[in-house]
Amino acid sequence: MADSALPAPGTIGGAIDVTPHHKAPGTFLETLHSWVVTVDHKKLGIMYVLYALVFLLVGGVEALCIRIQLGRPENHFLSPEVYNRFFTMHGTTMVFLMGMPMLVGFMNYLVPLMIGARDMAFPRLNAFSFWMTAFGGLMLYYSFIGGSGLYAAGNAPDVGWFAYAPLTARAFSPGHSTDYWTVSLLVSGVGTIGAAVNVIATVFCMRCKGMTMMRLPLFAWLSVVTSALILMAIPPLTAAQVMLMIDRYLGGHFFDTLAGGSALMWMHFFWIFGHPEVYILVMPAFAVANEVIPVFSRKPIFGYPAMVAASVGIAFVSLGVWAHHMFTVGMTSVGNAFFALSTMIVGIPTGIKIFNWLATMWGGKIRFATPMLYMTAFLFQFLMAGLTGIMLSVAPWNWQLHNSYFVVAHFHYVLVGAILFALMGGICYWYPKVTGRMLDEKLGKWGFWLLVIGFHMTFDFMHIPGLLGMPRQIYTYEAGRGWDTWNLIVSIGAFVQAAAVLLFAYNLLVSYFRGEVAGNDPWDAWTLEWATSSPPPEYNFVADPVVTSRRPLWDMKHPEDPDWKYE
Amino acid sequence: MSEQENHGHHSDSIHLPAPTTWPVVLAFGLALIFLGIVTNPAISILGGVLTVFGTVGWFRDVLPHERHVDVEVEVMDLNIRSTRERVARMELDKPGRYAPTETYPIVSGIKGGIAGGFAMIIPAMIYGLIAQHSIWYPINLMGGAGIANWTDTSTANIAAFHWQGLIAASVIHAITCLLVGLLYGAMLPMLPRHPIVLGGILAPVLWTGLLHAVMNIVNPVFDQRIQWGWFLISQVTFGLVAGWVVAHQSRISANRNLPLAVRMGIESPGLMQHDHDEKSEDRH
Amino acid sequence: MSAIPIPVHQVDQPAEWTQPYKGRVGMYCLIAAESAIFAIFVVAYVFYLGKSMYGPTPGQVLEVPIFNTICLLSSSITIWLAEHALEHNRIKRFGAFWAVTIVLGSIFMIGTGMEWNKLIYHDGLTITTNVFGTTYYSLVGLHASHVIVGLLMLLAVLVFTLMGHMKEEHAERVKTLALYWHFVDAIWVVVFTVVYVIGR
Amino acid sequence: MNADRSTSRRSYLCRTLVLLAATFAAHAAFAEGPQSTPSIFAPAGTPAASIFDLSLFVIAITGGIFVVVAGLLTYAIVRYRHKKGDEKSEPAQVYGSTQIELAWTVVPVLIVVVLFLTTARLIFAIQDAPRPKKTLDVTVIGHQFWWEFHYPKLGIVTANELHIPVSSNQQPQAVFLKLYSADVDHSFWVPQLAGKTDLIPNNENVMWMDAKHPGLYVGQCAQFCGVEHAKMLLRVYADTPEEFAAWVKNQQQAAVVDPQVEAGRELFARQSCMNCHTIKGTPATGHYGPDLTHLMSRETIAAGAAPNTPAAMKEWIRDPDSVKPGALMPAMHLTDGQIDQLVAYLETLH
């Protein structure tokens, strides 16, 4: 992509003019139909995010039940069977039906807008992917109804989200609970892979004129990296699940330890998927941070090339660290040392990111609107979570911490403290673009602080029972182990979080009807999506935009001081 | 945008891919096939039928030509303007433009690290010869930090030759020397006043103190046997040599009068050179 | 409301802004994902070698399918010739090579079918027999299922060609499909090496 | 390997940190001996203690990083927040700085090198520890929701409660465990003594530990293994050498035969109890459930789900599900009288 082919500096192409919206609203059925048959990346993106939000509530209710049960020792709120179903479903839901769809939704909505394209590369595949994901999730939840019905939680899976063999073998998991887990994740996995293919093709083939890979907004860059990771990581899970199906339905012996099969193989296969998966989840959080932090600090991202390199580096290294989930399975000392090292190495590129965000804020004029509040909390919490991750990667210490509540605290710190916070911040940031209305700032701030309090009450104190020897995935514990008080605090914190999440959802709802009209660029931002109306028209841009720098809108706003002069 | 002119050349509608039911149908069919495995084969059969319909329908959507709809375009003015009209510049104590500040700091750092690494070997060897009459002694002590599974930590054993010890020690030594050199290369030009004092004396002393505090946990064998005096001497040797090499290669003396921001190599308008044409893409 | 302003440079600039063909990029992505699946199955096959607690072993029952392999690999050449023909708008030639490709692929499938028939009814090796049976049928079966999907798609193109819809402008799409076929062949090289060379 | 911390040069540092940790985790003080809270910060064995040392080191490093980075963040937030009058202007635009970025890449790399060397050393020190001459060998077999212990050299089989001799500086006594599973994955974890190691079917694992103070160390299964994973508790008794010798002697005997409880013994053989349980010296040789030969030498039943009292035992035999829902022992639908007889018999198995 030679620079000479680009337009002369100082111009930006027709990203500017837009349709006013005055279509007559259809009947309810018409509207529904138009959403079901749509291939518009924006509508699909919205559906993904709404779908994920619904499952956030569902998974959250499961978490609340878990916390009620664990709030006191020897509690009888849930039976052991139901408890096991609940934590399995909670983990599976949050990772596969909340996290992944949410991030795919973000990518879907934003990537074409940011790169100045009319749609995704394969719009029909996009619709297909969404529906696969959706039907996968519905199938998983149908398991609650199958079998013995809702009261005893039916056939819902109960083997933990990593479903270790041979607990999943027919002998130890009769009935269909494990089959539901396998089959529904297979289906939604296909959807996710489809979405990833689409994102990569979109970014590689649909960029507007002048947008070289080094001018790509970091959000789009990270979307590509995430998608590449999806392509590398989901197939191993799919393969392992196919093997599991072969075992369960055709009498195979992959994981049948009585006939020479290996339980360890499952663990390896699962974590070859599972570890990259957590980075798949966190990359979009980084992506949001990369957009929001600069805009609210009023400075460009510090060290763009380093940020790109670090993301690619994290993705690469993360493919080689999976066995840090398996330090206790009896690997050789060399194996343990290798995986400890590779895991620690991930801290280096991640550190680069943290420092670069810090440097972006340094010397800026930081406006703490709700999105930026979320990002600030994200920075602190991700830092803390990463450092507990480093503690876990110290293999000998991991022999103590593995499968304790310390691990649970570590990963909720990332999954909630970093990812959920970042995604919620992202929702606040792009809500005006998507709906044309501002979120209520007051409600937003209340929700944010409530969530911060609830989060820290829950997950700070959750580290302690872990250090005191409390294993995870236990439905109850004896009084007198010294775990009660901590668990009670944690449980109360979960309810504070629930209040915060409800407030957030309420805000989304009322602001849609009553929010202030946003205008096309409420945050005074710099990427192309703010150069079209809010909400954007079906075709995004009237004419294909042409860009000459990483911040096309900056160049337009400051023609005397444009970016391309310095980049 | 007033400066945006209209050059005609447009149609009043835009082609977009037409909405279609087939992807949903196909997805539903595939999902049912799988659901049937868990519930009832009849559901799989239904799913199979839907899958066939979905596939055929989808094919006919795109072949031989993609179906599309025309969306009418209506246009209104959009205003892309910021209320923040003034852009601050980084404030420098001295105005004016500066020559490029970095003369290959990375390379000079690496060179310094290599030089220091070799220089450091000398006091270490002397120590080995004086203390234990063996040059392998210090090597094995260091290598022990890597392979660590010394079962026999007697002095005689440590003073003997072990190829694992040699390899481990070389790797550890090379990595740390290069990294520290790199660090010097990046940092010394920023703090140019007393490069030798900083890099050659202060840093090694601090570093030795730190190691002294933690060595018992990092490597107890090493800790029991180490002679901190000698250790400090070899650290300072490294620091002096590396610092000297770096300082002389990156023209620190010339930089001395530059403002800090420039010495730190910060890329910001006014601090950087403006010639857009000369700038090459490879810096990104 | 004003008319659409289109900036000067969009009209002036020579349109040298080229990006890769999206179908191809998509196919490469798909191939990456598929490779990951195959990698796991291959790893599993290798890991489970010799772990069966009872027979038969690969050495006892497997015969090296040379003829099959030759057919499948040469289909990669014929499909390439077909692609080439289409690029030069020689539709007849294209159809002929395309058909040969399908025939070769089908021979491969028939060969596999016969092999399985022998293994099941003669040697008594099924997927439940032992770990070898499980891994063998799943790995080879996974590959075979890809061949079948490929054949179906090739067939669809052949039908189009026979109906006279195939034109030079479809070359990109056809090449994308051919890419998939090349991938299936390449995977066979891996499977063949692992199952019939190393594993026996 | 013998990392006796009291001789360590930096015990001051350790103490201060421990004090911090202790105030933080209220009852997790660094205690000398077993506790009801199995805190990993109250080590009582060599591996646990060296892991504890390492953990302090890692906490110090990560804590340092946290303080520095969080401090800078806080500073940036306070110092550079939007102020009145800022609405009209943008701050100076800064794009990057190779030098600074290089510096903050290299520093973490160096930290990682140090962390890794420390970690690797301890991995090797614990995993590849040479086996001393005098060790106690125990084979541990995990079952869904209970533990089986074999002492191959002593000819003892018992369940759920592991007895080991205490280890002192004069008489070091390491215990080497071979770990197997009869069904699904489990994990052996007694936090005060050593890190955990998994029990995986079709796979052999080993670990070792020692106990520096006599008493009861609690732990539990740390790998989800099904319905009753939560009640697969584990108790390790570190006995003085004399106590241990006495215990071994008792365990090696066949079961007590007390004619007074003949009825119960017969019932045990008549019901299918004997298909699943072994009582040495009787026809009962089942292997599916725990060995009951010296049942009364244990303080709990059903892997710690209930105390070993006649009342709890009756309830257990009447309906195991009511004590431990999902346990793999079936309710035998016995009359109260039969249960009384059975329990009377079991109560004699000292």
Ligand code: HEA
């Ligand atoms: C998105 C989610 C996410 C992310 C980003 C991470 C990030 C990391 N995780 Fe985490 N992890 C999970 C989700 C995540 N994890 C989950 C879900 C599990 C449990 C699964 C299950 O069992 O159910 C888990 C479990 C888990 C384990 C296994 C625990 C066990 O079961 O025994 C380990 C062990 O090494 C680990 C380590 C790490 C490390 C080292 C990082 C690193 O990437 C962190 C890097 C970040 C930093 C280090 C901070 C910033 C850096 C600096 C300021 C620079 C300076 C720092 C240094 C030089 C150290 N994680």
Ligand code: HEA
């Ligand atoms: C992105 C992922 C994610 C998220 C967001 C969460 C969020 C939460 N998680 Fe979860 N969790 C996991 C991923 C996640 N978790 C995973 C992977 C596991 C491992 C599973 C396994 O071991 O197999 C796990 C396990 C896990 C456990 C351990 C269970 C065990 O090992 O026994 C616990 C216990 O406290 C817990 C608690 C919580 C809590 C309190 C929240 C809170 O933050 C939740 C906050 C949200 C709400 C509270 C929703 C509020 C909504 C309402 C109140 C709805 C009102 C109703 C309607 C309108 C319908 N989680």
Ligand code: CUA
């Ligand atoms: Cu056994 Cu959990």
Ligand SMILES: [Cu+2]
């Ligand atoms: Cu991980």
